[in-house]
Amino acid sequence: MALMPHQPNDLMIRKLDSIFPLSDEERGALQQLPILLKGIKADREIVGIGERPAQSCLILEGFTCAYKLSHLGKRQIMALHVPGDMPDLQSLHLAVMDMSIASISSCTVGFIQHEDLRRLCEQHPRLTAAFWRETLVDASIYREWLLNVGQRSAYTRMAHLVCEILIRLKAVGLVEKWSFQWPITQEKLADALGITAVHVSRTLQALRADGLIRMEKTQVSVPDWERLKEAGEFDPLYLHLQVRKGA
Structure with a gap:
């Protein structure tokens, strides 16, 4: 150390x-x-x-x-x-x-x-x-x-989580052209979203098929941010990020 x-x-x-x-x-x-x-x-x-x-x-x-x-x-x-x-x-x-x-x-x-x-x-x-x-x-x-896991569908949960991680990484300068690191296995996503790993795989396939995300190894890209936000019922209010003038 x-x-x-x-x-x-x-x-x-x-x-x-x-x-x-x-x-x-x-x-x-x-x-x-x-x-x-x-x-x-x-x-x-x-x-x-x-x-x-x-x-x-x-x-x-x-x-x-x-x-x-x-x-x-x-x-x-x-x-x-x-x-x-x-x-x-x-x-x-x-x-x-x-x-x-x-x-x-x-x-x-x-x-x-x-x-x-x-x-x-x-x-x-x-x-x-x-x-x-x-x-x-x-x-x-x-x-x-708690709301995400308790009340949203698996598809919406996953879209919401992708939105959240993107915005949190963007806040510290770690997103480039709507692309970011996503080093999370399907098993861990299952433990986070309260669904099975098989359901995680199907949900990710559905998001890709709908053109909401692209995945390559540990990289995720978001080709249509507005549609992904809508799919995930995502409102960043709960992240309480500072709004900068001119941002």
Whole structure:
């Protein structure tokens, strides 16, 4: 594990600034926050339920997920995390993890000590609100996922998820010409959407046949954004992204 205090901070700043307007002074303070980098292989637990972490993680490359298991060992993925996300930021205030965070693909993760985060927030009180807003947006995403899994058809669920991931990646500059990385297996999509892997395969085939998505290995392209939004009943309000003048 190596200390690289500058490059990874840019992505964290970009993500926070997409949901909370940061001052130049606050960006500078975030730039100096120490972050320890670690490469993690796919399907590895990063932090587990019941643990008491002294640090929070920042996703820099790859995707991770939050999940819980039933008593029978069945997994429900409750959220997907993309670069720029801090999926266990709540551990700064909730001592015991009530869910697990695991890598979906090979990842680069940055670990930030809670004592450094607390010191930063004491010195720059508005950053407390920025981090709080991030956890509130996470909660908003959980609510939307509950609606998605509970009330929408498989076709609409999948279209909605593609829309969400695209917009979240776009907010941190990781979408090019409506194309983005999608390193999610059909089995993991099944655990996220509450359907079988066979149903996932059929649903993706239907979206492709309707000209709403194109898929090549781990890359997804969206040829018709407006039609995909309509198919997914997608309204980005719940992501609470900042609207910039001239954007």
